[in-house]
Amino acid sequence: MASCTSSGGEPMKVAVEMGVTLKVKENHTTPEKTDTFYNPKMRMNREMVLCALATMAEEKDQLRCLDAFGATGIEGILWSKYLRSKQPQVTIGDIKEETVALIKKNVRSNGFRVKNEENSHVTEEEDGRVNNEEGSVEDNAPADDAEAMKTPEIEVVCCDANVLLHQRPFDFVHLDPYGCSVQYLDAAFRNVPKDGIVAITSTDTSAVYGKCPNVTQRHYNGYITRSEFMREMAVRLILASVVRAAARCNKGIDVLLSLVAEHFLLVVVRVLRGPSYADACLERVQGVIHCQLCQERVFQPNDKMLNKNNYTFLPCSCHVGAPGKTAVLLGPVWSGPVFNLEFLKRMFSTCRGLLVSPMTRNHLKTMIQEAECPAGKSEGMFEDDSDNNCQQTNQNPCKKIKTDGGDKEESQPHPAFYYNIHRHCAKSKDSPKMQKVLQYMRKEGYRASRTHFDPIAIRTDANLLQLKAVLQKYSSQTVT
DSSP: OEEEEOTTSOEEEEEEETTEEEEEETTTTOTTTOSSOOOGGGHHHHHHHHHHHHHHHTTOSSOEEEESOOTTSHHHHHHHHHTGGGOOEEEEEESOHHHHHHHHHHHHHTTOEETTOOGGGOOTTTTTEEEOTTSOEEEOSOSSHHHHHHSOEEEEEEOOHHHHHHHSOOSEEEEOOSSOOGGGHHHHHHSOOTTOEEEEEEOOHHHHTTSSHHHHHHHHSOBOOOOTTHHHHHHHHHHHHHHHHHHTTTEEEEEEEEEEETTEEEEEEEEEESHHHHHHHHHTEEEEEEETTTOOEEEOOOOSSOOSOGGGGSSOOHHHHSSSOOEEEEEEEEOSOSOOHHHHHHHHHHHTTTTOOHHHHHHHHHHHHHHHOOBTTOOOTTOOOOSOOOOOOOOOTTOOOOOTTGGGGGGSOOOSOEEEHHHHSOTTEEOOOHHHHHHHHHHTTOBEEEOTTOTTEEEESSOHHHHHHHHHHHOEEOOO
């Protein structure tokens, strides 16, 4: 980052991201001590939100977009910069006046106008005019008022996010507070129109990963423990809170994508209006029965009648041979799909016209593979066709039996959760490579794909016993 000095003599730094230039304070990485929080590690989050908005803009122009927690204003500026042809009505909000003043400076320095701002309040430095060495003034602003009116404008407001969301409707809302976001969900769904999109970014990993159970209970009304699939459990825990907030407004949701990277979790949902959608989504909020010995897991049925023994729902038999209680009830969490395949494919085609990083594109590819989760001899959208000459065999006792409706299986939502291959492979044998494991699982009739939640895990509809049988069958004996 380059250094500079503000008009008030305060030292500043200049950051550049995706062609947007920002002025931030020197302590911009510490949210507790600065009014201009900027984290370069959140670039993937901003790029995913931009791709989601660009995909939505293909269906409708002049979208009303809100970045409820502007900080430096980079997200709203990116929306206006890359979606200029769609003429989005971008609003950037923040509750601190000093932050709002800096956002306006960043908006003007990137060639945009601040909506409803009087020209008399704009200083020479802010409106694009700078002093040269001779003391004369060089005017970098538009030549005439007509050209200035053609410049896209961004609205910057100093207002609490909950108040702003209750006052006006927005087609696209991004909530990215510092920490937990559940206290803004009721306001977010209050006025959002039909087919509107709400993106929620959470950074309170200590709560959603089960490190602070009391905080998890207070914020998300659920219980989580650390496990091999805790990242997906964290996403489903957040989605359960989103469903409850939407249902209070007689609305349901369609989950478009879920992303876990670095220290943040991002979920993007489309709003479905009507009490029937709300009731259907609430039915998908279920508990998870988790075996703490073998890490097997299964959703608890939403049955109003009491179950005599919840252990019968688990495919494993750990409770038979081990003393005491071996399973725990987690959640309640969202049990529906966490990806929308069609939306992800459109996002991937849209991101090609944006300056997104290769890491973002790779994550999108992996999420598309997860959403497809192909079975049989079919390959994922981005998987190669090599090494498909696996030998045929029918000796697996846990092989999945396909029914006549096997073709319908491809259109079914992706299976929930994933298994860590290194944890469940036989210790006395060398497990095959990840791509081989996927091929073997599909050969045996299961759906299987990689997952972005864990690079050494696979998403499959097979249970743990069936997965271990396939690994045991195709693993080679270790030579000592």
